[in-house]
Amino acid sequence: MPRIAYAFPDEVLEHVFSFIHSDQDRNAISLVCKSWYEIERWCRRSIFVGNCYAVSPVMVVKRFPKLRSISLKGKPHFADFNLVPEDWGGYACPWIEAMASAYPWLEEIRLKRMVLTDESLELISKSFKNFQVLVLSSCEGFSTDGLAAIAANCRNLRELDLRESEVEDLSGHWLSQFPDSFTSLVSLNISCLGSEVSTCALERLLAGCPNLQSLRLNRAVPLEKLVNLLGRSPNLVELGTGAYTSEMQPDVFSDLSRAFVGCKQLKSLSGFWDAMPYYLPAVYPISSRLTSLNLSYATTESPYLVKLVSECRNLQRLWVMDYIEDSGLEALAVSCKDLRELRVFPSDPFGLEPNVALTERGLVSVSEGCPELQSVLYFCRQMSNAALVTIARNRPNMTRFRLCIIEPRKPDYLTLQPLDAGFGAIVEHCKNLRRLSLSGLLTDRVFEYIGSYGKKLEMLSVAFAGDSDLGLHYVLSGCDNLRKLEVRDCPFGDKALLANAAKLETMRSLWMSSCNVSFGACKLLGQKMPRLNVEVIIDERGPPDSMPESCLVEKLYIYRTVAGPRMDMPGFVWRYTGP
Amino acid sequence: MEVIGLKKEKMGFEETELRLGLPGAEAARKRGFCETETTEDNKNGTVDLMLNLSSSKEADHSTDKPKEKTLLPADPAKPPAKAQVVGWPPVRSFRKNMLAQKKSGEESDQKSSPNGSFVKVSMDGAPYLRKVDLKMYKSYQDFSDALGNMFSSFTIGNCGSQGLKDFMNESKLMDLLNSSDYVPTYEDKDGDWMLVGDVPWEMFVESCKRLRIMKGKEAIGLAPRAMEKVKNRS
Numbered sequence: 001m002p003r004i005a006y007a008f009p010d011e012v013l014e015h016v017f018s019f020i021h022s023d024q025d026r027n028a029i030s031l032v033c034k035s036w037y038e039i040e041r042w043c044r045r046s047i048f049v050g051n052c053y054a055v056s057p058v059m060v061v062k063r064f065p066k067l068r069s070i071s072l073k074g075k076p077h078f079a080d081f082n083l084v085p086e087d088w089g090g091y092a093c094p095w096i097e098a099m100a101s102a103y104p105w106l107e108e109i110r111l112k113r114m115v116l117t118d119e120s121l122e123l124i125s126k127s128f129k130n131f132q133v134l135v136l137s138s139c140e141g142f143s144t145d146g147l148a149a150i151a152a153n154c155r156n157l158r159e160l161d162l163r164e165s166e167v168e169d170l171s172g173h174w175l176s177q178f179p180d181s182f183t184s185l186v187s188l189n190i191s192c193l194g195s196e197v198s199t200c201a202l203e204r205l206l207a208g209c210p211n212l213q214s215l216r217l218n219r220a221v222p223l224e225k226l227v228n229l230l231g232r233s234p235n236l237v238e239l240g241t242g243a244y245t246s247e248m249q250p251d252v253f254s255d256l257s258r259a260f261v262g263c264k265q266l267k268s269l270s271g272f273w274d275a276m277p278y279y280l281p282a283v284y285p286i287s288s289r290l291t292s293l294n295l296s297y298a299t300t301e302s303p304y305l306v307k308l309v310s311e312c313r314n315l316q317r318l319w320v321m322d323y324i325e326d327s328g329l330e331a332l333a334v335s336c337k338d339l340r341e342l343r344v345f346p347s348d349p350f351g352l353e354p355n356v357a358l359t360e361r362g363l364v365s366v367s368e369g370c371p372e373l374q375s376v377l378y379f380c381r382q383m384s385n386a387a388l389v390t391i392a393r394n395r396p397n398m399t400r401f402r403l404c405i406i407e408p409r410k411p412d413y414l415t416l417q418p419l420d421a422g423f424g425a426i427v428e429h430c431k432n433l434r435r436l437s438l439s440g441l442l443t444d445r446v447f448e449y450i451g452s453y454g455k456k457l458e459m460l461s462v463a464f465a466g467d468s469d470l471g472l473h474y475v476l477s478g479c480d481n482l483r484k485l486e487v488r489d490c491p492f493g494d495k496a497l498l499a500n501a502a503k504l505e506t507m508r509s510l511w512m513s514s515c516n517v518s519f520g521a522c523k524l525l526g527q528k529m530p531r532l533n534v535e536v537i538i539d540e541r542g543p544p545d546s547m548p549e550s551c552l553v554e555k556l557y558i559y560r561t562v563a564g565p566r567m568d569m570p571g572f573v574w575r576y577t578g579p
Numbered sequence: 580m581e582v583i584g585l586k587k588e589k590m591g592f593e594e595t596e597l598r599l600g601l602p603g604a605e606a607a608r609k610r611g612f613c614e615t616e617t618t619e620d621n622k623n624g625t626v627d628l629m630l631n632l633s634s635s636k637e638a639d640h641s642t643d644k645p646k647e648k649t650l651l652p653a654d655p656a657k658p659p660a661k662a663q664v665v666g667w668p669p670v671r672s673f674r675k676n677m678l679a680q681k682k683s684g685e686e687s688d689q690k691s692s693p694n695g696s697f698v699k700v701s702m703d704g705a706p707y708l709r710k711v712d713l714k715m716y717k718s719y720q721d722f723s724d725a726l727g728n729m730f731s732s733f734t735i736g737n738c739g740s741q742g743l744k745d746f747m748n749e750s751k752l753m754d755l756l757n758s759s760d761y762v763p764t765y766e767d768k769d770g771d772w773m774l775v776g777d778v779p780w781e782m783f784v785e786s787c788k789r790l791r792i793m794k795g796k797e798a799i800g801l802a803p804r805a806m807e808k809v810k811n812r813s
Contacts, residue, residue, distance in 0.1 A: 081666030085707035086699060164673060166697070192673065273677070297677055347678065349668045379668065406668050463667065488666070538706055572706035 010035075014043045023048050042066060049073070050483075050508050052090060052114065053533065056563040057098035068107045069133070070099065074114035076511045076557055077461075078486055080138065083513055083555070085537065087570050089115075092139075094568075096120040100127035108133035115139065121146030125153035132184075133159040143168035144193075151177035161189040163216075172197035172220075178205050187214035191240050191271065196220040199228075206232040213265070216240025219273045224252055230259035239263070241271030244298070248278045257282040270294035270319075277304040287311035291338075294319040296345050302328055302356075310335040316372075319343040322358040322379065329362030333369025341375040342366055349379070349406060360387040367394040375400040382413040383440055388422025392429040401426055402437035408464035408489070411441040418442055424449030427457070437461040447471035451478020459484040469516075472496035476503045486511040494521035501525060504532055509559035517556055520549030525558070526576025533565060534558050536574045543574045665728055672697075672712055679715050696784055702730050702761070702792040713784040719776060726763075730792070765790045 008016075017040055020026055030040040046069035049055060060067075074090025092114045099106055106128045116139050124131065131154045136142075144167060150160065151174055175197050178185075185205065190197065197218065206212060212233045217226070221242030230236070246252055260266060260283060267289055275298035283290075290312045295305060296319040305320065306328040315336040322344050324332075332339065344362070348355045360383045367373060373395055383405050392398075412419055419440040427433060427450050434456055438446065442465035450457065451474035458481050465471070472492035475485065477500055485507065493516035504510060504525075519536070523545070526534040537555035565575050696713040709729050716722040763775040767786040775783070775790070 078666065080671050081669045082672070082710070083666045086710050087708065164671070296674070299678075345674060346668065346670065349670045349675070349678070379670075404668050408664065408667065463669075489664075570707070 010039050013039050017043055021046075045069060046108075047071070051559050051561075052092075052095065053563065053566045054508070054559060054561045057095045059563065061098050061102040065102070066105075067099075067103055068105060069110075070095075070106070070108070071110040071112075072114060073112045076486065076509060077113075077484070078488070078511055078513070079113055083488065085570075085572060088537075088573065089566065089568055089570070091568055092116040093120050096123055100124075104128065105130055107131060108135075110135040110137070111139050112137040113139065115141040116146075118142050118146035118149070122149040125149040128154075130156055132156050135159065135161040135163070136165045137161075138164045140166035144170045144172070144174040148174035148177045151175065152179070155179075155182065156184050157182075158184050159187040160185070161187060162192050163189050165192050167193055169193055169195040171195065173201070175201040175205065178208075180204075180208065183208050183210070185209040186211050187238075188212070189214070189216040189240070190218050191216040193218040194220070199225050202229060203232060209233075210235065212236065214238040216270060217242040219243050219271075222246065223256070223279065227252070227255045227259045230263060234263055235265055236263045237265045238268040238292075239266060239270070240294075241269070242273065244272045244275040244279055246276070246279070248276075253279060253282055257285055260286045266290075268292035268294075272298040274298075275300045277301065280304050280308050283308060284311050288313055290315060292317040296321055296343065299323065299347065306331045312336065314338055317341040319345070321345050321347050322356045323347055324362075325357045326359055326362040326365070327357070329358075330365040330369075333365040337370060338372055339366065339370040340372045342370075342373065343377040344379060345377075346379040346404075346406060354381045360384060363387070364390050364394075367391040372397075374398055377402045377404075377437075379404045379406060381406050382410070383419060383422070384412045384414045385417065385419055385422035385425075386412075386414065388419065389425040392422075392425035396429045396431065398426070398430040399432050400435040401430065401433060402435065402461070403439055404437065405439040408439070409441045410439075418445070420445040420449065424453070427453040432456055435459045438465055439463060441465075443467050444471040444474070447474040451475050454479045454482075456481055458482065460486070462487045462490055464489045466490045466492060469493050469496035473499060476500035482506075483508045485509075487513070487515060489514040491516050494518055497521055498524065501529055504529065504558055505560050507560065509557065511555075511557050513555040515552075515556075517553050518549060519545075519547050519551050519553055522553060522556065523549070523576050531560055531562065532558055533561050533575060535569070538572050538574050545574075675715055676712060696787075698765075698787055698789050700726070700729070700790040700792070703794045705730060711790075713787060716780075718780050719783075722780075723763075726792070762793045763790065764793055 013036070017026075017029060020029060023046075026040060026044060030037045041063050042065065044064045045067060047060065047064060047067060048071040049060070050073050052072045052074050060070075072092065072095060074092070075084055075088060078084060079088070090113055092111055093116075096109075096116075097120075099109075100123050104127065107130055109124065109131075110133070114136075116136065121142055124134070126149075134150060134154075134157070139162075142165075147160075147162075147167070150157065172193075172195050178201075182205070186209075188205075197220065199221070202217075202221075206215070206229060213235060215229070215233060215236055216238070217229070217240055219242055221229075223242065223244060223246040226241055230239070256279065263286075266286055269283065269290060269292070272295055275295070277300055280300070287308070288311070291314055293309070293312060293315055294317075295308075298305065299321065300323060302323055302325045305324045309315070309318065309320070309324070309328065310331045313335055315332075316338050317340060318332065318336070320328075320343070324344065329344075332342075342363075344358070358380055360380060363376070363378050363380070364387050367390070374397055376398065377400075380403075383403065411417055412422070420443055423436075423438055423442070423446050427436070431453075433454060436450070436454070436457060436459070438461065444467045447466060447470070450460070454460075454475075455478075457479045460475065460479070460482065462485075469492055471490065472487070473496040475482070476496065482503075487510075490512075492512065497512075497517060498521055522534050522536050525532065535557045536553045537557070539554055565577065569575065697710050698713060700709045700711055711722075711725065711729070713722070716725060764772050765775055765783070765787045766789045767773055768788060770788075772791075778786070
């Protein structure tokens, strides 16, 4: 390396850089000059790869020789809703293998929507002597055998978080693999596991780990056992209960209540599967401490939910089912002035008629009563432009707004007009809006608004909306900060896509399914844009190059990459390769 | 007169239907749309799994808003009232499982694994597999509706600028129908390949490891059993 005289020696610069943690800032530093790039890359400890196919493991290892922490995301978001076929990709194995040889001191691995095998888990457990954090979010492909390897070998494990992963549950005995000498656990999330875990093993684990702050159990842990477990982990800040149901026994109730009180740091509660109204009041003594409450598995009737929620005056985050109804949300708006995030999930998403009294009114109440509200996910069956405009005016500080009106293409129920004006108001007033999901009847007009006002928008989800290519064009040409766009069942086609081809290189990814994009356009895009992977998920008609150019593709995933075509494409994913 | 009318209706229905051969013809049919169908129509001994690709189900019900059903993206008409669109509303599987659990819990008071029962489904001719959660469905009928939705894109292509034109392309559909159906088979816990429909739904959910929807010809080995079953029941 040629040494150039500096005002500061490298060590000083490196020391300065060590105070800079944000990825964006680190990236900016590395662009200042070649020397700074070099220094920065040697001292970067943590990276985030938003699309595991945007770069290859080899490239990462080569550029950053001293990583301690890596986050990777694999499948597109719509994989969550079964739109991405099995065996599409997102394999963690090549990454784990590359890191196993390059980073003996790796401490943290966080994966989202990736496929991970037991072999990889075993490799992790044996390759990294100081391995501390494993977070597997919506991952799949592994079993409890892999977890057993982690438990047995990772002596310094602090965090094991399996949130929402699909784990092949061979037995609950993997937990017993933690050795008796194991003390380092701080966070454990096994809420996604189906089968029972040995309560003895859990108790032993908790007894040995005094620093445990976050414990999320799975449904199979009965309520009676919860009391014992709480007794052994007095420092808990976050608790996910198991099934919150049992025969109504006053003993259990009072024990439970006392156990909650005994955890003096407890601020966040989740779990509550099958929650029985009888046991909800056990939470009341600590309700004023709670800042986060996830009742989205509590299939409990409204009055009990409302009472609980009204007691939690310091609530910042609430996830709940629509059983809470408009009246419950009104009560929430009165009691919880510090509410920042609200998610309301549907209890009967496939039913045709409303089963609960939850409408747009609930959301409007919360937007009026909760000045700190920034993040919303709301499933409902009716909406009006008037309501959306009110919400927008009330909450210009909104940063995430995801509305799902259950019936596709449903208009404003009062005026029968499209909801363009309503969503337009949202993007106009909420100047810091970063994430938006649309639903209901929408024309190209809403996209015009989004393109004009959505300057900070980073992620947009669209379904059953728009009239023509113009809609797509407005978004791609207007949203300066757009990173992820996912579209399904919209009449968007070639023109808008090709006209905005350059934009695609500034984004992480674009998903389009059941739209009007032709094979010809995909080929052309693939030809002209070598730094994009234009992947078509093909169907029985065969690979696109055997079809007429005008044939429409069913599913299309476009993402920028410096790694070229991916090597693990399954037979049903086609990418332009010819001259 | 009525019989003729019924037949006519049924013909229209047939044209847009992907049939899966099933033993136990009559029973399955009765669960379906044409409640007064007779066994005479069932000449080949197979049963419609009723993978409906049209809204002809609506025909029997008076609706305020008649909807043209189509699964094609190009069609601006509203989606069907009764069929489920894949991946909509955007609710994740573990939530769907939990809700389905609650419902079945209310009905039958059974305890089952809360994790759902995901099995891979392959269909001959389709380039990729799907995964379904059998616990989401209450009956063979329910299940076949969902399968029909899932695999419909393989049976109706959307080439050309007018998807609707293709929808009317009967020859492709008739080909499928004339090739003596798709037959749904599954691999059970013992590793044997069985014909779907023989056992009660709940038993099927417990024992099914994976599914394969075979083209009729390949299922010849299994078909005789189907014929037998039909004979036994009629």
